[in-house]
Amino acid sequence: MTELYFVRHAQPDYTYGTDVTFPLSDEGNIDRMKAYKALRDIHFDAAISSPYKRSVDTIAPIADRQGLSIITDPRLREREKGESGNSGIEMFKKRWSDFDFHEQGGESLGSVQKRNISCIKEILLDYRDKTVLIGTHGTALSTIRNYYDSSFGFEGFYRIINYMPYVIRLGFEGETFLGMAELCFVEKEYHGKNRIKD
Numbered sequence: 001m002t003e004l005y006f007v008r009h010a011q012p013d014y015t016y017g018t019d020v021t022f023p024l025s026d027e028g029n030i031d032r033m034k035a036y037k038a039l040r041d042i043h044f045d046a047a048i049s050s051p052y053k054r055s056v057d058t059i060a061p062i063a064d065r066q067g068l069s070i071i072t073d074p075r076l077r078e079r080e081k082g083e084s085g086n087s088g089i090e091m092f093k094k095r096w097s098d099f100d101f102h103e104q105g106g107e108s109l110g111s112v113q114k115r116n117i118s119c120i121k122e123i124l125l126d127y128r129d130k131t132v133l134i135g136t137h138g139t140a141l142s143t144i145r146n147y148y149d150s151s152f153g154f155e156g157f158y159r160i161i162n163y164m165p166y167v168i169r170l171g172f173e174g175e176t177f178l179g180m181a182e183l184c185f186v187e188k189e190y191h192g193k194n195r196i197k198d
Contacts, residue, residue, distance in 0.1 A: 001178065002124055002127060002129055002131075002173075003131045003132070003172075004123065004170045004171075005039060005132070005168070006167070006169075006170065007059050007136065008138055008160075008165055009028075009052070009055045009137060009164060010024050010032040010057075010058045010188075011025045011189075012164075020052050020053065021053050022052070022053060022054050028164065031164065031188070032059075034184060039133070039167065043131060044062070044066055044133045045127060045131055046068065046071065046133070047062070047068040047071065048071045048073060048076070048123060048132060049070050049136075050072065050073070050074075050135055051074055052077060052137070055076075056070055056135055058135055058165055059134075063133065073119050075116060076134070077140070078137035078140055079109070083106070089158070092154065092158065095109050099113070109143055112140055116140050116143055117143075124174070124175050125175075128174070139157070141166070141168075142156065144170075148180070162189060163187060163188075165184070165185065166182075167182070167183040168181065168182050
């Protein structure tokens with residue numbers, strides 16, 4: 001069996017940098033150790049991450065403990081945000097009801113899912129019957145879950161929007177999905193004071 005452990009990044013500091021370079025906040029640096037504690041006794045054969053700094057930095061303590069270099073893959077990056085990328089719950093609902101929809105300058109969920117799944121399928125081939133640690137993002141991970149479980153939609157995404165970090169395990173036999181387990185999460189405000197609410 002192949003086991004993929006996905007770690008959605010800890011809370012970033014959105015006050016400086018870009019979406020690619022946002023560092024973890026002070027709280028995020030503390031909270032990433034909760035993911036570390038949840039996974040420290042698991043032997044990983046590889047560590048792969050989105051190239052975004054917050055994702056790499058969240059899984060770094062786990063990879064370092066096992067002497068693993070973190071391989072980055074741009075296909076695992078977060079959704080490209082457009083002019084109104086995180087403007088509220090109605091925009092989220094619109095994207096989840098139509099995977100081809102995207103705001104001006106933004107990326108559709110269908111596009112996010114396609115590139116993330118292409119990477120996951122490659123990982124399943126390259127690391128068959130091994131255990132892999134993967135650094136990821138909230139929307140990216142949600143589209144992966146949706147691909148393997150079509151019942152995961154807007155409600156599932158919205159439930160985990162404030163989970164940073166968030167750790168789950170997906171099991172596979174070859175490319176056949178066997179199941180998912182949630183292992184750890186820390187609830188934090190999404191985008192600080194701009195938390196999305198109903």
